[in-house]
Amino acid sequence: MxxxxxxxxxxxxxxxxxxSWTAYLNTLLLALLLFGFALPLAFRYSELIAAGVMVFAVVVVGYRILVIRSxxxxxxxxxxxxxxxxxxxxxxxxxxxxxxxxxxxxxxxxxxxxxxxxxxxxxxxxxxxxxxxxxxxxxxxxxxxxxxxxxxxxxxxxxxx
The missing domain is CATH 2.30.29.30 (Pleckstrin-homology domain (PH domain)/Phosphotyrosine-binding domain (PTB))
Incomplete structure (x- = not known):
């Protein structure tokens, strides 16, 4: 090497x-879990926690997409x-x-x-x-x-x- x-x-x-587009499937599943499950669950406790979960989800999903695209x-x-x-x-x-x-x-x-x-x-x-x-x-x-x-x-x- x-x-x-x-x-x-x-x-x-x-x-x-x-x-390929199939490389994004794991990231899509993670995004669905974070935005579809963790974020609504966080809103039940507090908007501050939900904001933290939202920032975390955007950073993690965005980073994974950029790494795949690189x-x-x-x-x-x-x-x-x-x-x-x-x-x-x-x-x-x-x-x-x-x-x-x-x-x-x-x-x-x-x-x-x-x-x-x-x-x-x-x-x-x-x-x-x-x-x-x-x-x-x-x-x-x-x-x-x-x-x-x-x-x-x-x-x-x-x-x-």
């Missing part, structure tokens, strides 16, 4: 995929990169350089086919701990095909060994 927070900001390279998988001439994070201490990029890439794969199931939301894996030739694993990615199947095709063209042209 190559880590490089400063020189690889999102938006550089070819964007392959982002999180996930971007892209590639450039050096390798495949995953950008994620919204807070300064959690923003970052991890990746696999083309010369170290093994293969990109996706998990096919009835639900992934139905919702077009795939789990993908970009393997590292040398270490399992350095591979990129993502779940619930929109256009993940197409991203895997594009990555493998680009990787093979680099190998055929002797750009990498």
């Amino acid at each position: 190559e880590e490089d927070n400063a020189s690889r900001p999102a938006g550089h390279g070819t964007l392959l995929c982002v999180k 996930v971007q998988l892209y590639y450039d001439d050096v390798g495949v990169w995953l950008y994620s994070g919204i807070l300064p201490w959690s923003k970052g990029v991890q990746g696999v350089k083309w010369r170290d890439m093994d293969e990109a794969t996706f998990v096919q199931s009835f639900w992934s086919w139905l919702f077009r939301s795939y789990s993908i894996r970009i393997g590292h030739r040398y270490t399992k701990g350095s591979e990129i694993m993502l779940t619930r990615m929109a256009r993940g199947k197409d991203a895997v095909a594009a990555l493998n095709a680009h990787h093979q063209s680099l190998i055929r042209s002797n750009a990498i060994n």
Whole structure:
């Protein structure tokens, strides 16, 4: 896994995929619990408690949505990169350089086919701990095909060994 927070900001390279709408389902369920159950319950006790619950719910749900939206998988001439994070201490990029890439794969199931939301894996030739694993990615199947095709063209042209 190559880590490089400063020189690889999102938006550089070819964007392959982002999180699917299914990635938001857990956050939607949390929002329903907080706004539909906890907030009305808090109003029974006091408006001050309800205001606190409201602020907490907005911050937690908003943060989770922004984190999901921050996930971007892209590639450039050096390798495949995953950008994620919204807070300064959690923003970052991890990746696999083309010369170290093994293969990109996706998990096919009835639900992934139905919702077009795939789990993908970009393997590292040398270490399992350095591979990129993502779940619930929109256009993940197409991203895997594009990555493998680009990787093979680099190998055929002797750009990498």
